[in-house]
Amino acid sequence: MELTGFEPDRTLPGLLLERASREPDAVALRYSRDGVVRTITWRTYLDQVRELALGLVAQGVRHGDRVAVMSSARPEWVFAALAVQSVGGVVIGVYPTNSPAEIEQVLVHSEAVAFLGETDTELAKVAKIAANTPALRLVAGIDAAPPDLPPEITGATWDDLRSAGASSSADGFTELIAATALDDPAVLFYTSGSTGAPKGVTHSHRTIQHAIQSVIGLYPDSRTTRHDVVGFLPLAHVAPAVLLVFTPLHTRLVVTFCRIEEYGEVLRAVRPTVILWPPRFYEKLAAELISRAESWNPLRRGAYRLAMRVGRRVAERRWSGRSASPALRIIYTAAVRGVFLPLRATLGMDRIRVAWTASAAMPESVVALWQIWGLDLRENYGLTETAGCPIGQFGQPFPRPGRIGREFPDPRFQVKLADDREMLIRAPLLFDGYWRNPTETEAVFEEGWFRTGDLMERTADGDIRLIGRKKDVIITRGGKTVDPQPIELRLKESLLIEEAIVVGDGRKYLTVLLEPGAGAESAGRLRAELDRVNADLARVEQLKDFRVLPRPLEAARGERTANGKVKRAAVVESFAGLIDEMYGTDDDAAIADHVRRGPR
Incomplete structure (x- = not known):
């Protein structure tokens, strides 16, 4: 795969077919279970994908259908993705931490026809909202059988699907793959929702392979030399999916999958070369x-x-x-x-x-x-x-x-600066649009350039x-525009501060909410950190006060996205009282009090 001028010539399942034919007994991926690392060859990888794909077809999944997968990082996620794509379908990653309401939002918006869940936990969540998802026809469990479902939805297990597929003709599998084109949708990633409702980002077999091209640019010798990586991050997120699921199809990257709670132990066992x-x-x-x-x-x-x-x-x-x-x-x-x-x-981490x-x-x-x-x-x-x-x-x-x-x-990867300092990108890896949302798609493109929303120099x-961020600025009452992120980043350089959220939109000055780290036993130590940062800031950027958050920010409360990013508006709403304390009787409060009570 060339780093420049590359053009894909087959779909992602087509790459799997070719790789399994060329080196069937080579190591494709590994996984840790019960403290033991086990190996899967390309032959076994293809067999799993073939059986699952044909099993999905037997359950009515067709070309163009969307299939959701809700699981931790494990080989079955990979097999499911390639099986769905072999049918000509579109795979959708769902975060294992998502609530039933969030799962419902994704399934309804994408019109997913099938859902694959890992354990009783994920299956119980989808069963709770299954009646509200009109397109859903199949729920299958990887490690467990689904609970009771509405009568119009079929329940099955992973082994059920594989058994049905194993009895089907292998020729049918090859024909399925041949019927899919490079520009057909392959994956639907949902944005984190940090700046609004999550959007479905559509990537084709072509754009994913151009994304792989850029990942290979990080480790160029991965095309010819074996590299090891530990896979524990959620595969519903775009970066782990591209690196851990799809990049190995084009490289000698071997992923060892494990649960996030055991990644430290597996890191020491694998000693990865890629991170x-x-x-x-x-x-x-x-x-x-x-x-x-x-x-x-x-x-x-x-x-x-x-x-x-x-x-x-x-x-x-x-x-x-x-x-x-x-x-x-x-x-x-x-x-x-x-x-x-x-x-x-x-x-x-000594081999990296x-x-x-x-x-x-x-x-x-x-x-x-x-x-x-x-x-x-x-x-x-x-x-x-x-x-x-x-x-x-x-x-x-x-x-x-x-x-x-x-x-x-x-040369096809280009960046330019808009008049307002927004970074614009043009490249062959750009997505094909937001799923069934042409208005939002049109809004982020300008003559072929993608508006990133990030400000650059x-x-x-x-x-x-x-x-x-273009949309993540604070405008003070005096009309001064302040970007809070560099200030927050400076604060988080301290080991005493785990998280910092600068506030002050519409206020006379800036303040900050702090989530303390280890060793922050006293307010005095945190005040010293504020003084350190303030010393290098312009007057309008300086932080006048702070409050310690009474609890960590939680995704379940909408304060963080599924992949951990802070949702500023939700945090400001959750801790409005704490923020108001830092401004005391400001002008607005004084005027309101004067109207209510009259002069004193």
């Missing part, structure tokens, strides 16, 4: 390693402190474009091999040379720390609408933190830096 995580995992594991280093005996702690001093000097030279002296390079190599790699090995992050802003201090530890941690950029990463730090190793890099090195050397 693409959201920032919170790097932050969490960095904190764990810092704690581990601090618990070492005095001699090892001393070696760690010395290694950190050397690492900082090397990192500063890299970011400024200067070369370290030969002596400094030798000392740093010894520090990496003798201190940092053994430290990373305690998490199973290049790591990537996306989906949210990464605190620069976290990137810097991993780079000091010898891990070439880089940022890239992608959205549900792009599936892959049209922008990334594809070039120089150990790039300066705070940037997302440049366009993918294919170009650095002097041509890199792209994100400076906020």
Whole structure:
């Protein structure tokens, strides 16, 4: 697969057919169960997909139908996706944490005809709302049988579907695949809903493969050399789906699937060579390693402190474009091999040379720390609408933190700046539109350019830096526009602050809600962190007060999306009283009080 000029020549199931024919006994994927890692070959992978696809056909699933899958990251999710696509259908990922109401919204909007659920929990949720989903005709369980369903909906198990498919002609499977075109819809990803109602983002077999092309750009040798990755993130989300489900079809990437609660153990067992995580995992594991280093005996702690001093000097030279002296390079190599790699090995992260992050802003201090530890941690950029990463730090190793890099090195991948600083993208991986929503689709395209909603700027050397969201700005009462995200990011650089939500829309000044991290025992320590950040902010951006949230933000209350992003409007609504406390008797309150009570 070429990195430039690539054009797909077969559908995703077509790739599976070809791969299983070419190397049937090679390792396709792995999974952890009961502490034991088991292997699945390409031959077995294809057999599972064939039987399930023909079983779905036997239950009435047809070309163009939508089929929802609600499961943790496991091989059956992969088999289901390729089976649905083999029929010519469209697979829809549903988050295992979704409520019955959220499941109903997805099933009704997509007009899904079938639902595959993992356990009794998922099946009970769909049974609760099944009567409200007119198109639904089949509910099947992977590990359990469905509970009672309305009479017009058939219940089945995974084994039922496979058994029905096993008795069908294999020729029918090949004919099904041949009837699907590259531009047919393949996957329907639902946006997180952080800025409104979730939208169904439609990707075809063609756009998904161009997304894979950009992922290969992160690890170019994955086309010829085996790489290992641990799959534990929800496959309903676009980035894990593209990396873990579809990219292995074009590469030698081997995924070991596991439940999220056991990912630490599996990381240590697999020692992956590929990582693409959201920032919170790097932050969490960095904190764990810092704690581990601090618990070492005095001699090892001393070696760690010395290694950190050397690492900082090397990192500063890299970011400024200067070369370290030969002596400094030798000392740093010894520090990496003798201190940092053994430290990373305690998490199973010693085989990784290049790591990537996306989906949210990464605190620069976290990137810097991993780079000091010898891990070439880089940022890239992608959205549900792009599936892959049209922008990334594809070039120089150990790039300066705070940037997302440049366009993918294919001339068809283009980025430009709109008059209002919004980033516009044109690339072959762009989605085909929002599902049955031409108005929303038209609104985000301008003469073939996709309006990302992100504000950007170009650095002097041509890199792209994100400076906020177009729709996520605060306008103060004085008419000043402030982007809260850089301020929040600065606050979250502190280990004392887990989450920060800056507020102040329509107010005279800004304040912030804080979710404290470990060690934040006193308000005084949090106030010191505010003072630290305020010292570098313009007056209009400075935070006048703060309140500690009485509880963590919850997806179940609508305060976070299914993949963890903060829904600002919902947070402001949930904690309106706490926010009002920070403004006391402001002008509005004083005038209202004067109207009610008269002058004092």
